[in-house]
Amino acid sequence: MSKFKQGKGKDSPAINTSALPDIVFMLLFFFMVATKMRDKEMKVKTQLPKATEVEKLEKKSRLYYIFVGPPLKPELYGTTPRIQLDDAFATVDDIQQFITLQNSKKDEAEVKYMTTSLKADKTVKMGIVTDIKQELRKVNALKLSYTASKEVRED
Amino acid sequence: MARKSRGIPEINAGSMADIAFLLLVFFLVTTTMDIPTGLQVALPPMTDEPPPDSKQKQREVLEVLVNASDQLLVEKELLTIEKLRQKTKDHLTNEGKDPTLSSTSTKAIVSLKNDRGTSYDMYVQVYNELTAAYNEVRDEYSQSKFGVPYNKLRKEADIEDVKKKYPKKLSEAEPVSIGGKK
Numbered sequence: 001m002s003k004f005k006q007g008k009g010k011d012s013p014a015i016n017t018s019a020l021p022d023i024v025f026m027l028l029f030f031f032m033v034a035t036k037m038r039d040k041e042m043k044v045k046t047q048l049p050k051a052t053e054v055e056k057l058e059k060k061s062r063l064y065y066i067f068v069g070p071p072l073k074p075e076l077y078g079t080t081p082r083i084q085l086d087d088a089f090a091t092v093d094d095i096q097q098f099i100t101l102q103n104s105k106k107d108e109a110e111v112k113y114m115t116t117s118l119k120a121d122k123t124v125k126m127g128i129v130t131d132i133k134q135e136l137r138k139v140n141a142l143k144l145s146y147t148a149s150k151e152v153r154e155d
Numbered sequence: 156m157a158r159k160s161r162g163i164p165e166i167n168a169g170s171m172a173d174i175a176f177l178l179l180v181f182f183l184v185t186t187t188m189d190i191p192t193g194l195q196v197a198l199p200p201m202t203d204e205p206p207p208d209s210k211q212k213q214r215e216v217l218e219v220l221v222n223a224s225d226q227l228l229v230e231k232e233l234l235t236i237e238k239l240r241q242k243t244k245d246h247l248t249n250e251g252k253d254p255t256l257s258s259t260s261t262k263a264i265v266s267l268k269n270d271r272g273t274s275y276d277m278y279v280q281v282y283n284e285l286t287a288a289y290n291e292v293r294d295e296y297s298q299s300k301f302g303v304p305y306n307k308l309r310k311e312a313d314i315e316d317v318k319k320k321y322p323k324k325l326s327e328a329e330p331v332s333i334g335g336k337k
Binding site for chain 2: 024025031032034049051052053054057068115118120121122124125127130137138140142143144146147149
């Protein structure tokens with residue numbers, strides 16, 4: 001006569017899992033919508049600097065990206081910082097053409113809202129950045145953003 | 156006779172959850188939810204004309220220089236980056252008290268000059284501090300006048316008022332190449 005009866009009829013009832021797929025699907029759709037596949041293959045290393053005063057950028061569709069940094073494959077491309085536009089290496093002279101080409105694909109009214117997001121590696125020297133800025137001024141792409149990651153500092 | 160009982164057999168949906176889980180895990184792993192953030196800069200338009208008046212009164216301009224070895228020179232004095240924010244704030248809120256700093260906040264200018272050899276990291280740090288100084292000064296003004304910080308201001312007129320009081324005149328000089336390699 002044990003105190004703990006192993007009663008036959010007292011089995012815990014099976015949990016109804018028929019709604020489980022629904023829940024999982026809901027999560028699935030959330031992540032599917034939130035996911036943005038990385039569309040550009042990075043050729044340069046960009047370890048972003050940190051800053052406290054960063055602002056969120058507008059829609060991603062209103063951004064042009066310029067990457068600057070030492071190549072990811074130094075054995076092939078050396079260690080001097082290079083500029084990457086879209087998927088390929090570029091030089092400073094290509095920037096004007098790049099921006100003009102991208103602008104021509106956009107709506108006329110939207111062009112003035114386009115921001116150039118400069119993703120440059122921490123170690124890059126200002127010389128190359130200055131050159132880029134000058135080129136951007138020449139094509140009248142005056143909205144620039146030094147992309148930096150948010151730093152939380154305790155004051 | 157046998158036909159009668161044969162309806163459409165029920166589809167076993169038991170493994171549906173497994174399939175959904177599989178997909179879910181895939182998307183979980185591939186998702187990156189980084190919102191791009193950055194320091195916003197408005198570049199000046201390209202002109203062929205020489206800059207209008209380089210004879211800005213000396214006292215209105217806070218000169219910030221960063222050299223190729225990432226040293227900071229503010230008003231011809233060496234300064235550490237931690238002190239730059241306070242110095243800039245002093246300059247903006249001086250209102251004529253200190254004869255070496257600005258006479259009034261509406262005229263105050265911060266001029267940032269860097270070398271081609273300055274590291275991007277240092278430059279961003281300095282730019283960040285200067286932006287922070289402007290933001291803090293605007294915040295304080297807005298707080299005392301309207302009772303809310305600058306970014307909580309809703310009325311267009313109030314925002315304009317703060318902007319007018321502390322216009323963001325952060326000029327970046329054309330690059331110089333004093334020393335250092337590209």
